Amino acid sequence: MMGIRALLIALLVALLILVFLRQLWSRRHYPPGPLFLPIIGGMWELGIKLHEDTFIKIVKKYGNICCVWLGHQPMICVSGLQAVKEALITHKELSERPLTPFFKIFGREMGLLASNGHTWKQQRRFALVTLRKLGLGKKGMEHQIQEEAQQLVESFARAKGQPLDPSLPITNAVSNVICAVTFGHRFSLEDEKFQKMIEAIDVVLKFIGTISHVLYEMFPWIxxxxxxxxxxxxxxxxxxxSHAREEIEKHKEQHSFHEPRDYIDFYLLQMEKSRNDPNSTYDEENLAQCIHDLLFTGTETTAASLKWALLLLTNHPDIQDKVYKEIEDVFGSSRSICYQDIKELPYTNAVIHEMQRSKYILLFGGARQCTKDVKLNGYLIPKGAYILPNLRSVLFDPELWKTPEEFNPNHFLDKDGNFVDREEFLVFSTGARVCLAEQLARIEVFIFLIKLLRAFRFQLPEGVKKLSQDPVMRFTFQPPPYKICAVPHSSSS
Structure with missing residues (x-):
């Protein structure tokens, strides 16, 4: 009896080994990567917690195209400028969003972030057209951003030069820009519903990328x-x-969409126009998801960029003073400045670009999914594989940037001090899924910073020699909590 049991165990082990070897053989044309282990795949080499250099280490070990298994799901990490451009621009088969267990619930296969196919194309096209109708790139929307920037200046001024934490005021101001675009109005900072919405967004973004999130992606049924x-x-x-649905109901009751003033109005009007179109994806749930997506992406990313900007400028007072001097020399202290004026401020433009490069806020670009077998740099990328565009590998490539790990505005200036736009600047990604609100984000960062720098000189609190620049990982890389002193310029306007 014992002999039969031992034989069965030996046969089972041999069978498992054969299955394992067969899997290895079937994947021989896949990119190299960490050894695949049962249940956990190759996640063992990433460690328990993701860091800025997590994928840099993987790339150094396995090359610019490598495969890391999330359980039984292959994830292809694509690094380097040429490989990233080929994956995101050349191969249309890599433009789908992966529908992981978490993002199926978060994105509901609707809206702008986690939709695919006809739904994504229709919703994205509508969003681009509507943002232009609402004044993106024109003075109409800039006026709203200017108002929020002024509110932020007044919030900082109340500290009277004493140490303040800029995080919440910045988040509120940026979120109110998105609210004005989508809902047609801003919220008072004391509005309880607004604060609950900001807190809810914060809860979700803190969850993404944690070990709990990874476990949910691997074992959702448990x-x-x-x-x-x-x-x-x-x-x-x-x-x-729920908040988005409430705003939609208010707009429907007001019947204002025949003279549209915001995103919801334009969408409700489009729903009415497309009522008899069998191919239309315009409905209230898609609208609610679009609002949800705009609030999440529009708040977190721009707010993070502005928080990093103030931290870096406080740590580099020489650069801050040079920006202020350029603004004063070109425009003086009284003339209002619009986004088009950035062309006359090459150093300021370079500083903003370098802030976004040196403190790139994402671990990698938005994930994609392969819709059919593709060859990339000689490797087989199987249908269904997740694609992780490693944009950090481009933004910190020592062959592309003179001092990639340093905050150096000269990366974007020529020898004569003129601004140089560089194709390696991929903070908004590239290809079909390039950031929908890239222009809005650029305008916001510029106007908010100009308004703040004309009003204040940002200094370290007494006794503090330097602010820490070690990032805090969540959906984006956030600066660690810090306080600065916003000291008014004697001639500020």
Whole structure:
């Protein structure tokens, strides 16, 4: 009896080895990567917590095209300028969004972030056209941004030069720009519903990228029956959707969409126009998801960029003073400045670009999914594989940037001090899924910074020699909590 049992165990082990070897053989044309292990795949080499250099280490070990298995799901990490451009621009088969278990719930296969195919194309095209109708690139929308920037200046001024934490005021101001675009109005900072919405967005973004998030992606059928941070995250996600639905109902009651003034009005008008179109994806749930997506992406990314900007300028007072001098020399202290004026401020433009490069806020660009087998740099990328565009590998490539790890505005200036736009500047990604609100983000960062720098000189609190620049990982890389002193310029306007 014992002999039969031992024989069965030996046969089982041999079978498992054969299955494992067969898998290795079938994947021999895949890119190299960490050894695939049962259940966890290749995640063992990434470690428990993701860091800025997580994928840099993987690339150094396995090359610019490598495969890391998330359980049984292949993830292809694409690094280097040429490989990234080929993947995101040349191969249209790599433009889909992966529908992971978490993002199926978060994006609902609707809206702008996690939709694909006809739905994505229709919703994205509508969003681009509508943002232009609402004044993106014109003085109409800039006026709204100027107003929020002035509110932020007044918020900082209340500290009277004493140490202040700029994080919440910046987040509120940036979020209110998106609210004005989508809802047609801003919220008072004391508005309880607005604060709950900001808190809900924060809960979701803190969850993404954590070990709990990874576990949910790998074992959703187990995690759905267990308590944990994912439950709180889904509740927060639903709260934002609920807020969007309430705003939609208010707009429907007001019947204002025949003279549209905001994103919801334009969308409701489009729904009415497309009522008899069988191919239309315009409906209230897609609209709610679009609002949800705009609030998440429009708040987190721009706010993070502005927080890093103030930290860097405070740590580099010489650069801050040079920016202020350029603004004063070109425009004086009284003339208002619009986004088009950035052309007359080459050093300021270079500083803004270098802030966004040196403190790139994402671990990698938006993930994609392969819709059919593709050859990339000689490797087979199988249908269904997730694609991770490693934009950090481009933004910190020592062959492209003189001092990639340093904050150096000269990266964007020629020998005569003229601004140089560089194709390696991929902070907004590239290709079909390039950031939808890239222009809005550029305008916001410029106007907010100009307004703040004309009003204040940002200094370290007494006794502080330097602010820490070690990032805090969440959906974006955030600066660690810090305080600065916003000291008014004697001639500020």
């Amino acid at each position: 995690m759905n029956h267990l308590p944990g941070p994912h439950k709180k995250t889904f509740s927060a996600h639903e709260l934002v959707l």
